[in-house]
Amino acid sequence: MFDLIAYTNCSHSPVVEDAWQMPSHGQADGYTDLGFWTDLATRLERGGFTALFFADAYNVANQYRGRIDPTVRRGEQFPENDPLPLLSALAGATDRLGLVATASTSFYPPYLLAKKLSTIDDLTDGRLGWNVVTSVGDLEFENVVGDYIDHDERYDRADEYLEVCYKLWERSWAADAVRRDEETGTYADPDRVSFVDHEGDYFDVPGPHMCAPTPQRTPVVFQAGQSDRGRAFAAQHAEATFSFHLSRAGFESYVEDLTERAVAAGRDPDALNVYPAITPYVAPTETEARECYERVLDGIDPETGLVRLSNHLNHDYSQYDLDSPLEDIEVDGIRGVLNAFVDDDQTWTVREAAIRYARYPTVELVGTPSTVADELEKWGEAGADGFVVMAPLVPRQFVDVADYLIPELRERGLYPETVEPGQTLRERLFGGDATVADTHPAATVGERD
Amino acid sequence: MFDLIAYTNCSHSPVVEDAWQMPSHGQADGYTDLGFWTDLATRLERGGFTALFFADAYNVANQYRGRIDPTVRRGEQFPENDPLPLLSALAGATDRLGLVATASTSFYPPYLLAKKLSTIDDLTDGRLGWNVVTSVGDLEFENVVGDYIDHDERYDRADEYLEVCYKLWERSWAADAVRRDEETGTYADPDRVSFVDHEGDYFDVPGPHMCAPTPQRTPVVFQAGQSDRGRAFAAQHAEATFSFHLSRAGFESYVEDLTERAVAAGRDPDALNVYPAITPYVAPTETEARECYERVLDGIDPETGLVRLSNHLNHDYSQYDLDSPLEDIEVDGIRGVLNAFVDDDQTWTVREAAIRYARYPTVELVGTPSTVADELEKWGEAGADGFVVMAPLVPRQFVDVADYLIPELRERGLYPETVEPGQTLRERLFGGDATVADTHPAATVGERD
Numbered sequence: 001m002f003d004l005i006a007y008t009n010c011s012h013s014p015v016v017e018d019a020w021q022m023p024s025h026g027q028a029d030g031y032t033d034l035g036f037w038t039d040l041a042t043r044l045e046r047g048g049f050t051a052l053f054f055a056d057a058y059n060v061a062n063q064y065r066g067r068i069d070p071t072v073r074r075g076e077q078f079p080e081n082d083p084l085p086l087l088s089a090l091a092g093a094t095d096r097l098g099l100v101a102t103a104s105t106s107f108y109p110p111y112l113l114a115k116k117l118s119t120i121d122d123l124t125d126g127r128l129g130w131n132v133v134t135s136v137g138d139l140e141f142e143n144v145v146g147d148y149i150d151h152d153e154r155y156d157r158a159d160e161y162l163e164v165c166y167k168l169w170e171r172s173w174a175a176d177a178v179r180r181d182e183e184t185g186t187y188a189d190p191d192r193v194s195f196v197d198h199e200g201d202y203f204d205v206p207g208p209h210m211c212a213p214t215p216q217r218t219p220v221v222f223q224a225g226q227s228d229r230g231r232a233f234a235a236q237h238a239e240a241t242f243s244f245h246l247s248r249a250g251f252e253s254y255v256e257d258l259t260e261r262a263v264a265a266g267r268d269p270d271a272l273n274v275y276p277a278i279t280p281y282v283a284p285t286e287t288e289a290r291e292c293y294e295r296v297l298d299g300i301d302p303e304t305g306l307v308r309l310s311n312h313l314n315h316d317y318s319q320y321d322l323d324s325p326l327e328d329i330e331v332d333g334i335r336g337v338l339n340a341f342v343d344d345d346q347t348w349t350v351r352e353a354a355i356r357y358a359r360y361p362t363v364e365l366v367g368t369p370s371t372v373a374d375e376l377e378k379w380g381e382a383g384a385d386g387f388v389v390m391a392p393l394v395p396r397q398f399v400d401v402a403d404y405l406i407p408e409l410r411e412r413g414l415y416p417e418t419v420e421p422g423q424t425l426r427e428r429l430f431g432g433d434a435t436v437a438d439t440h441p442a443a444t445v446g447e448r449d
Numbered sequence: 450m451f452d453l454i455a456y457t458n459c460s461h462s463p464v465v466e467d468a469w470q471m472p473s474h475g476q477a478d479g480y481t482d483l484g485f486w487t488d489l490a491t492r493l494e495r496g497g498f499t500a501l502f503f504a505d506a507y508n509v510a511n512q513y514r515g516r517i518d519p520t521v522r523r524g525e526q527f528p529e530n531d532p533l534p535l536l537s538a539l540a541g542a543t544d545r546l547g548l549v550a551t552a553s554t555s556f557y558p559p560y561l562l563a564k565k566l567s568t569i570d571d572l573t574d575g576r577l578g579w580n581v582v583t584s585v586g587d588l589e590f591e592n593v594v595g596d597y598i599d600h601d602e603r604y605d606r607a608d609e610y611l612e613v614c615y616k617l618w619e620r621s622w623a624a625d626a627v628r629r630d631e632e633t634g635t636y637a638d639p640d641r642v643s644f645v646d647h648e649g650d651y652f653d654v655p656g657p658h659m660c661a662p663t664p665q666r667t668p669v670v671f672q673a674g675q676s677d678r679g680r681a682f683a684a685q686h687a688e689a690t691f692s693f694h695l696s697r698a699g700f701e702s703y704v705e706d707l708t709e710r711a712v713a714a715g716r717d718p719d720a721l722n723v724y725p726a727i728t729p730y731v732a733p734t735e736t737e738a739r740e741c742y743e744r745v746l747d748g749i750d751p752e753t754g755l756v757r758l759s760n761h762l763n764h765d766y767s768q769y770d771l772d773s774p775l776e777d778i779e780v781d782g783i784r785g786v787l788n789a790f791v792d793d794d795q796t797w798t799v800r801e802a803a804i805r806y807a808r809y810p811t812v813e814l815v816g817t818p819s820t821v822a823d824e825l826e827k828w829g830e831a832g833a834d835g836f837v838v839m840a841p842l843v844p845r846q847f848v849d850v851a852d853y854l855i856p857e858l859r860e861r862g863l864y865p866e867t868v869e870p871g872q873t874l875r876e877r878l879f880g881g882d883a884t885v886a887d888t889h890p891a892a893t894v895g896e897r898d
Contacts, residue, residue, distance in 0.1 A: 010568065010634070021631045028629075032571035032663070034541055058560065060657060068639070068657065075636030079622075079661040081568040089537035089572065092483055111507065111592040113557055119459065119530040122481035123538065143560040143654055173528075180477075182470045185750050187461070190517070205592055208509060208517065212528040214481070260624030299633050 001416050002376065002409060003050040003386030003429060005100070005242070005275060006269060008040075010054065010081035015279070016359055016392035017308070022299045024396035037086055038093035040395050047402020048415065051098025051129065051425065052090065053222070053242075053388060054083030058107065058144055059137030061311035064303075065318045068139075075359025076303045076311070091124040092222050098134050098425040100129030100222055105161040106154055107135060107144045113261030114168040117219050118211035126424030126434055131222040132237065134158050136312070155229045160200045162221075162237055166442040167196035168209035169217045170435075178212050188212070211237065217435050218442040220425045235261030236441060240273045240429065242388040244361040248379060251276055255383035271437035273385035275438055277362040280397065282372045282391065282405045293366045296392045297355065310359075322351040362390050369408035377414065450864050450876060451825065451858060452499040452835030454549065454691070454724060455847050457489075460528035464728070465841035468759070471748045484548065486535055487542035489844050496851020500547025500578065500874065501539065502671070502837060503532030503693075507593055508558065508586030510760035514596075514767045515586075525756045529891065533565065536735035540573040547874035549578030549671055554607040556584060556593045560654055564618040567660035567666050575873030575883055577663025580671040583607050586760070604678045609649045611686055615891040616645035617658035618666045619884075627661050636660070657707055658871050664720040666884050667891040669874045684710030685890060687872065689722045689878065691837040697828060698767060700725055702830035713842075720886035722834035726811040729838065729846065731821045731854045744813045745841045746804065752801030761806075771800040811839050818857035826863065 012028045013019035030036025060078050061071045069173055071078050083101040103113055121128045132153035135141065149157065177192035196207035223238035225231055234241050235258055245251035259269045280395045281296075283289040290416075296306035306317040320329060324355055326348040348356075363379070365372045376387065391397035409415035424434040436442040462468035462479045469477035478794050479485025493898075495503055509527050510520045520527050532550040539548055549571075551564055551808045584590065590597045598606065626641035645656035657859035671827075672687035674680055686709055694700035708718045732738040755766040769778060775797040812828070814821045825836065840846035858864035873883040885891045 017636075018634070020629060020636055021634070032661075034537060034574075038541060058564065058659060060659070068642075068644075070639075072637045072639040072642045072657075073635050078659070079637070080659055081571060082565045085533060085565060085569045085572060086537050088483060088535050088540045092487060092538045092541055107558060107561055109556060109593045115507065116531045116534060120529060122535045123483045123534060125483075139655065143656065144558045146653060180469060183563045185467070185470070186471055186522050186530070187466075188521045190519075190521040193517075193521045195517075204595060206588065207592065208521075209508070210507060210527070210529055212481070301763075303634075 002414050005051045005053045005388045006044050006049050007053045007388050010083050011077055012075055015305045015390045017074055018299050018301055019392045025393045027394040034089055039088055041090040041094050043395055045094040045097040048406045051100050053100040054102060056083050056102040058140035060139050062139055063310035063314055063316055064307045064420045070307045074307050076307045086141050087120050087227055088123045095421040096419050098127050098129055099124055100131055102131040102133055104133050104135040105158040106149055110161050110164040110203060111172050114165045115210045118214045121214035121216050121219050129220040129222050129425055152229050155233050157202045164198050164203050164205050164293045166445040167198055168207060170442050170445055172196050172207050172209035173213050191263050215434050216424050216426050236265050242275045242277055243278050246361055248382040252382045266438045268437055275386050277388045279362040279364045280401055281366040281371055282369055282400050286367055289366050291376045300355050300358045302354040305358030311355045320350045323349050326350055369404040372405055373408045378426045450861050454500045454502045454837045455493050456837050456839045457500050457503045459532050460526055461524055464839045466523055466750050466753045467750055468841045474842045476843040483538055487538055490539040490543050490546055492844055493547040494543040496515050497855045500549050503551060503552040505532050507589035509588050511588055511766055512763055513756045513759035519756045522735055522755045523756050536569050537572045544870040545868045546574055547578055549580055551580040551582055553582050553584040554610040555598055555603055557612040559610050559652060563614045564659045567663045570665050570668050578669040578671050578874055600679050604682050606651045609651050613647050613652050613654050614892040617656060619891050619894055621645050621656050621658035622662050656789040664883050665873050666877050685714050689727055692725045694725050695810055697831040699829045716888045717886055724835050724837045725833055726839050727836045728811040728813045729821055729850055730815040731818055731849050735816055738815050749804050749807045751800045751803040754807030758806045769799045772798050775799055775802045783865035818853040821854055822857045
């Protein structure tokens with residue numbers, strides 16, 4: 001059975017930044033408005049989506065022309081609100097939808113974030129997923145913590161950060177710690193609540209955890225690292241990854257690599273779901289699907305893509321002629337970022353790359369429910385446990401997935417017919433227990449009872 | 450007209466820690482549950498309350514017997530969840546109730562918190578208040594940030610922290626910055642969104658702010674500092690203070706002092722509301738009111754009060770005989786903390802002080818709507834703009850206030866009959882604008898348009 005995770009962020013346009021100008025995109029007006037979000041979550045749940053995923057960043061990109069002006073003008077993930085405060089309202093409006101939100105290990109003190117996420121796991125009845133990021137932009141580090149932390153050190157630090165969180169979530173409170181024994185006036189048994197006494201390279205956290213055990217204890221860990229160090233981190237910690245791969249061959253070798261690393265880390269690879277990012281344009285007819293796709297493409301200004309490309313590659317693309325061939329440009333790491341969608345045999349101009357990158361390197365699927373489901377089946381054979389659905393037009397394209405694609409997947413036996421309310425997100429994704437699998441490092445960090 | 454602010458926190462028992470053992474206290478079971486909170490907020494709004502206020506801390510007190518065990522066993526503000534994630538659900542369940550939550554300037558990076566509070570101000574349609582605290586416990590500093598920061602430096606740092614927030618909230622985005630001009634592809638005008646370039650003793654924050662202007666920009670600033678430095682801070686920044694005073698004379702001199710300081714800081718004292726803390730036991734008959742009061746008193750174990758007293762005075766009260774006179778004990782600052790309720794002419798035992806302190810030094814009002822309203826009128830004449838209602842039994846005592854006290858106050862013309870939905874919290878508290886008064890330092894930190 002597939003999972004379908006709807007991707008968004010709390011900006012006007014989560015995927016294609018120019019979408020604020022496009023019709024059928026309610027998020028442009030709605031992203032600051034509670035009613036927009038509760039309505040979206042309700043529709044997603046009713047339509048059968050597994051979860052709603054929120055990206056987040058604190059970055060204002062300043063690589064393009066060396067200024068923030070193009071980011072401000074194009075609205076490249078800016079302005080952007082914080083998804084964490086939103087989740088309780090979405091939990092109130094739904095009773096099955098998973099709720100996944102991004103929080104950076106580089107920016108929150110771990111003791112503070114552990115309390116915050118425990119609170120949300122309580123308020124969502126265990127439907128919380130945490131997308132772990134380490135953040136990347138110069139300006140966000142400067143704004144939030146002052147000093148930049150280099151890529152590999154960010155991950156070393158994140159490793160220890162998660163260890164701290166696991167100790168707080170899994171070890172500090174025994175399952176039977178809360179007693180509420182009126183005879184002796186004992187709210188919790190002091191022998192069953194303990195310090196965690198973490199002393200490490202980056203953090204010293206004595207504990208105890210502020211919160212009693214929540215339905216999942218550790219929220220479902222999502223991760224999207226693609227670098228070598230990022231994959232090592234994901235293999236260690238992630239219960240779900242989302243990845244960008246245009247070619248199934250590339251995706252298959254990614255899954256193979258990640259599985260090998262997870263097994264080497266002592267983990268059960270069945271407790272690690274991999275979700276490639278897709279952008280479905282699905283409609284009753286091929287023509288309607290293509291019309292929607294073309295409308296989105298027509299609405300993209302190449303500069304919007306260049307701002308994002310400059311940001312992600314830390315290189316100023318304003319200096320090139322839009323019609324010059326991409327292959328003439330030597331930028332460190334460009335293949336690493338673009339390999340997902342640059343076919344080595346194909347010649348791209350800067351303009352073409354910009355317009356493509358403005359849509360992220362997702363798998364774009366344009367067609368009828370039947371042809372799109374055919375494609376997804378093939379990705380399933382390549383190892384996909386489901387998909388992160390990245391849609392330029394929200395809620396329009398999510399509604400199309402719910403109305404057209406999910407029924408087709410259900411007919412093929414690839415998608416659950418119904419989901420019982422009351423399940424935690426982890427139970428929904430993996431069956432089994434509400435708490436982490438025995439081989440996950442959160443489980444092995446210490447005895448729980 | 451009075452305001453009534455319902456006080457709570459996300460623990461089992463917000464005021465009297467032993468309340469988890471008492472009947473008519475739904476929060477003991479409900480504090481982790483979204484439905485409990487949305488139900489409470491709905492009742493408060495329907496009953497006419499102005500706002501719901503959430504305290505918060507990251508502290509596990511370890512002064513009593515030098516261990517955390519008594520805190521764990523008595524449940525002294527532990528476990529305790531984070532109120533910030535809860536507010537959007539409460540905003541969805543209500544449309545008039547103000548929502549005030551505590552966040553510590555010592556624990557959140559200011560750039561991160563400014564984004565979070567802006568998000569909540571959006572999601573609540575401008576009904577957010579921020580209770581500014583600097584935190585106090587050894588263990589919470591050790592857990593969250595590593596090093597302890599001394600009292601006066603905490604306030605110096607908080608002064609600069611608020612300056613950073615004000616710059617982000619008030620100066621970074623002009624009112625007309627968001628253009629959404631499809632002709633030129635301009636989401637926001639780069640000339641109307643600016644860096645704030647804050648460089649100070651404690652923080653360097655270039656900006657710009659991540660969020661477009663929200664309904665109130667700066668949330669309504671609440672503060673409860675009682676020390677000399679705390680009052681100076683409140684006079685500078687607070688739009689609402691809540692304070693502990695048992696005697697009206699003490700309260701009057703506090704109001705006088707605070708007003709003087711506010712005027713000296715160039716502020717309009719009418720834009721600063723003062724709310725003493727009260728605990729009303731109100732019922733149709735004196736007998737019923739007294740029965741409820743006695744039940745609460747009977748449920749308090751002196752040790753619970755000693756744990757809190759030890760925590761707040763940073764002194765281990767386990768060493769004294771419960772029946773020894775309090776006056777024999779020399780503890781630095783004890784008069785400062787206890788002056789609100791220790792009458793100099795009265796002899797207290799350690800036990801009596803413990804049982805009293807377990808209820809906080811609030812004004813306890815036990816009686817019929819008429820006798821309680823008489824008392825509140827007198828506090829109004831002494832300068833109270835309203836009251837923070839601290840109730841051991843939640844929702845029971847809030848419901849009693851709504852059912853019995855508010856109608857009585859309305860009959861006397863002391864409480865608004867209805868409140869229009871759509872007002873921001875600041876408009877509700879002060880009339881006037883949704884944004885801060887012209888004399889508030891947030892307004893003077895820089896031009897807004």
